[in-house]
Amino acid sequence: MLEDTAPILKARGLRYEVPDALLLSVPDLQIGAAGTTVILGPNGAGKSVLLRLLHGLVAPSSGICDWAKGVGPEAQAMVFQKPVLLRRSVAANIHFALARRGLDRAQRSELAAQHLSEAGLGARARQPARTLSGGQQQRLALARALARAPKVLLLDEPTASLDPGSTMEIEKMLVRAKAQGTKIIMVTHDIGQARRMADDVVFLFQGVLSCHQHAPAFFDAPATKAARAFLSGEIYQSEGLGA
Amino acid sequence: MEGFSQAFQTSLGLILAGDPYLVGIVALSLKISLAALAISALIGVPLGALLAMHRFWGRQIIVIATNALMGLPPVVVGLVVYLALSRSGPLGVLDLLYTPAAMILAQALLITPILVALTRQTLEPINDEYADLLRSFAVAGMRRVWVLIWDGRFGLLTALLAGFGRATAEVGAVIIVGGNINHVTRVMTTTIALETSRGNLSLAMALGVILLIIALAVNAVLSMVSQATRRGYA
Amino acid sequence: MRREWTILSLTLLAIVFAPMVRAQDRIILQSTTSTQNSGLLDAVLPAFTRATGYPVHVVAVGTGQALQNARNGDGDVVLVHARDLEEAFVAEGGGVERFDLMFNDFVIVGPGSDPAGIAGANSTAEALARIAANGARFTSRGDGSGTHRKELSLWPAAGVDVAPASGDWYRETGAGMGTTLNIAIEMEAYVLTDRGTWISFGRKNGHKVLFEGQKDLFNPYGIIAVNPARFPHVNAKGAEALISWLLGPDGQAAIAGYTLGGEQLFFPNAKARPE
Numbered sequence: 212m213l214e215d216t217a218p219i220l221k222a223r224g225l226r227y228e229v230p231d232a233l234l235l236s237v238p239d240l241q242i243g244a245a246g247t248t249v250i251l252g253p254n255g256a257g258k259s260v261l262l263r264l265l266h267g268l269v270a271p272s273s274g275i276c277d278w279a280k281g282v283g284p285e286a287q288a289m290v291f292q293k294p295v296l297l298r299r300s301v302a303a304n305i306h307f308a309l310a311r312r313g314l315d316r317a318q319r320s321e322l323a324a325q326h327l328s329e330a331g332l333g334a335r336a337r338q339p340a341r342t343l344s345g346g347q348q349q350r351l352a353l354a355r356a357l358a359r360a361p362k363v364l365l366l367d368e369p370t371a372s373l374d375p376g377s378t379m380e381i382e383k384m385l386v387r388a389k390a391q392g393t394k395i396i397m398v399t400h401d402i403g404q405a406r407r408m409a410d411d412v413v414f415l416f417q418g419v420l421s422c423h424q425h426a427p428a429f430f431d432a433p434a435t436k437a438a439r440a441f442l443s444g445e446i447y448q449s450e451g452l453g454a
Numbered sequence: 455m456e457g458f459s460q461a462f463q464t465s466l467g468l469i470l471a472g473d474p475y476l477v478g479i480v481a482l483s484l485k486i487s488l489a490a491l492a493i494s495a496l497i498g499v500p501l502g503a504l505l506a507m508h509r510f511w512g513r514q515i516i517v518i519a520t521n522a523l524m525g526l527p528p529v530v531v532g533l534v535v536y537l538a539l540s541r542s543g544p545l546g547v548l549d550l551l552y553t554p555a556a557m558i559l560a561q562a563l564l565i566t567p568i569l570v571a572l573t574r575q576t577l578e579p580i581n582d583e584y585a586d587l588l589r590s591f592a593v594a595g596m597r598r599v600w601v602l603i604w605d606g607r608f609g610l611l612t613a614l615l616a617g618f619g620r621a622t623a624e625v626g627a628v629i630i631v632g633g634n635i636n637h638v639t640r641v642m643t644t645t646i647a648l649e650t651s652r653g654n655l656s657l658a659m660a661l662g663v664i665l666l667i668i669a670l671a672v673n674a675v676l677s678m679v680s681q682a683t684r685r686g687y688a
Numbered sequence: 689m690r691r692e693w694t695i696l697s698l699t700l701l702a703i704v705f706a707p708m709v710r711a712q713d714r715i716i717l718q719s720t721t722s723t724q725n726s727g728l729l730d731a732v733l734p735a736f737t738r739a740t741g742y743p744v745h746v747v748a749v750g751t752g753q754a755l756q757n758a759r760n761g762d763g764d765v766v767l768v769h770a771r772d773l774e775e776a777f778v779a780e781g782g783g784v785e786r787f788d789l790m791f792n793d794f795v796i797v798g799p800g801s802d803p804a805g806i807a808g809a810n811s812t813a814e815a816l817a818r819i820a821a822n823g824a825r826f827t828s829r830g831d832g833s834g835t836h837r838k839e840l841s842l843w844p845a846a847g848v849d850v851a852p853a854s855g856d857w858y859r860e861t862g863a864g865m866g867t868t869l870n871i872a873i874e875m876e877a878y879v880l881t882d883r884g885t886w887i888s889f890g891r892k893n894g895h896k897v898l899f900e901g902q903k904d905l906f907n908p909y910g911i912i913a914v915n916p917a918r919f920p921h922v923n924a925k926g927a928e929a930l931i932s933w934l935l936g937p938d939g940q941a942a943i944a945g946y947t948l949g950g951e952q953l954f955f956p957n958a959k960a961r962p963e
Contacts, residue, residue, distance in 0.1 A: 263586075266590065267589075268586055268589050268590065284590075284592075285592060287590075288590065289586075289590045291586060291587070295583060295584060295586070295587045297584075297601075297605055298580075298605040298606075298686075298687050299604075299605065299687075307591075308591070339685060339686035339687050340686075341686045341687075342685070342686035359591075489700070492700050493700060493701075496693070496696065496697050496700065500693070540760045540761070540762050541760060541761030541762050541919060541921065542760040542761050542762075543760075546761065546921075547921070549921070551762055552716060552745055552747060552762070633745065633746075633747035633748075634747070634748070635745045635746055635747060636730060636746065638745055639745075648866075650866075650867075650870070651721070651725065651863075651864055651865075651866030651867045651869075651870065652725050652866050652888065652889065652890055653866065653869070653870065653889045653890030653891030653892070654890045654891075655890070655891060
């Protein structure tokens, strides 16, 4: 496991079960404050389940998920694979996120304008949000999440349904957010994206935490058979959980 | 005696001249129906929102009951309210029978199930779609209700218009509990009934034309609302 | 949020119910569709309100329903035209005392062509017998009203049992006088109506009065105050004021003075009341 001097998350014995199956089992996971953490794995590996557990959207069947003080779910924001925009204007979506930050009107206006322009949506402020294109909608969803000034930003396959151009724009926004100090935890099944973005990789396979390594180490010398197979593009099945 | 077209022409004349009897009746009708709508909305919309948001034991029964109540025959509601408000009834001390308040009560009873059911239908898909988002934003309780209501505003407007239409078109309940008293509880629909029974067709028809205009106006707003839907706000 | 909603609701309820506070001094008059449809009450009552300040709210339903409403305590004064029912109402304690107020008469109205030939009949019984014999359509109120009861009382003398004919030539509408007239005219049928409603009826088409003037077509109206001993909340003072006024010179003159198309519809016949 990847040890960190100051982990912001310690998860122990995390399990998520449904009546027919065990969807996730993570005995031990620590995530550090620095660097972008990418949760990687093939489809159905349990990546989304893990992310939702970390963010507190669902409760684990057993186990604990311990965030450090001040970086728990109330200081986090999440971007979903399919953008869920409010039935309002582009600007109103940003204002929704700004509303509870205790800012005055002038500050909110200024921040809203800033976030919109950083997302390349400044000219579309009054447009109904749901009439934007797929890439534009996801940029807005990301801008809205960032408008909450979160300590941790979680993203669930944010560019899975987007074209390369939009993907690049989203990744640029993430790089900027990271530079401003936001911790990023991102789920993806796209190896190329993981190479571009990750500082450390949490590799999940068939519902189990397979390995957790610094990015250079992971891509050069993945620690488990499943990870090796995944990186070389093979489809790998194991007998039971994990490898 | 007047034929249909004769009566129609006379009725248009009455409308254009702003006949005071007519104006008074139309004003009273609108006041009563709008008041009933407001009360029903205050009760029905939050109730519908709660049904949309929460799963609880008995919810399905309430949903079925509300949908069934939408088909309540108005005259039955009128009878029940009359029995309740009659001096020999449980609420007789309130002295509400034969007053506009009794009519507002009857109409509110009629349209609240409509608002509850249509609110739930509008807000449930929105709630389902927003579930994760609102959870992530820690939006709960009344704040969540308000978000759903605002984002569901166009569907809710349709519900309000449907309720208003039902209230203004109703005659059975309001004639029983209101007594069709001149200048006090006489509204458009009850006047049409009365004037028809007096053979005063042009007056009845004038009110019929006005009711139609109101119905058309409601439908015009409804179609503007669905335009807004297509423009991406619903 | 909850607070705003509560304030809004209470404000709304206050707006809706505030006008009701003033309604305490009103007099609820339970009366019949014939007095309403003829326009008499609309013409006569405003003078009373001007003189005394009491607004009168008229609920116009059939005689039977008016008396039943009064029995439930939902009225302060009753003005109907079914003498036996009125007296029973007082006898059982529902009303204080019955007074003669006014009268008019009933007439038999029918299609201009008079298919059953009742215009030449010598008595009401003969007229009705001719209708039955011809199987000519007849519309009845069928609603327990004063008019209905009067009509039912006339058939035996003609030797006619209308019950088996119901649905055939004898059609029961279960409705008020105006509606029944509408139906009679559409059906080209005969109908018994009080003269006041007929004169003020706006759509006579080809129908006209074909039989009238007999003593058994006399139509007296009575006025009764609802018994405050049984229903304490009744506006007893208002009821007394209304009855006194209607029975007094102003009311009686107003009734006599109400005409339509030059014809007087109601004839006052109050007896002088001991002071």
